Amino acid sequence: MVDLQFKPVTNELQRLCKAVKLLEGGLAVPFDVNFAGQTCRAFAIRYEGMVQAYLNRCTHVAMELDWQPNQIFDDSGQWLLCASHGAAYRPETGQCVGGPCQGSLVKIKVSERDGVVYWHSADNLKPVPF
Numbered sequence: 858m859v860d861l862q863f864k865p866v867t868n869e870l871q872r873l874c875k876a877v878k879l880l881e882g883g884l885a886v887p888f889d890v891n892f893a894g895q896t897c898r899a900f901a902i903r904y905e906g907m908v909q910a911y912l913n914r915c916t917h918v919a920m921e922l923d924w925q926p927n928q929i930f931d932d933s934g935q936w937l938l939c940a941s942h943g944a945a946y947r948p949e950t951g952q953c954v955g956g957p958c959q960g961s962l963v964k965i966k967v968s969e970r971d972g973v974v975y976w977h978s979a980d981n982l983k984p985v986p987f
């Protein structure tokens with residue numbers, strides 16, 4: 858029997874913040890997600906005009922990148938840095954480019970419309986239940 862009440866949450870838009878809160882190379886905007894069944898911190902940044910978002914989880918050790926709240930860019934505004942051991946990531950892809958990290962940060966799809974930034978839910982990425 859088919860459950861007609863089931864509504865998949867895949868690719869639903871979740872309001873993240875006003876677009877003006879994300880300044881080029883500036884402080885990240887944090888938000889919470891349910892990733893693979895666990896509540897995780899995530900962050901959004903703006904780089905080269907585009908909003909990008911990632912789980913706030915280093916690929917070296919599963920720690921949050923920022924030691925000062927929302928300060929994830931380096932001083933040049935060109936790299937995302939992990940404060941624990943200095944891993945460096947490309948802002949536009951989350952790819953590790955230096956330090957003890959491997960691979961990429963977990964990327965979260967985002968979109969920007971009418972002055973508002975949204976993140977997109979997926980099969981393993983959902984809003985945190987209230």
Ligand code: FES
Nearest residue numbers: 915917939942944
């Ligand atoms: S935890 Fe990020 S570099 Fe070690």
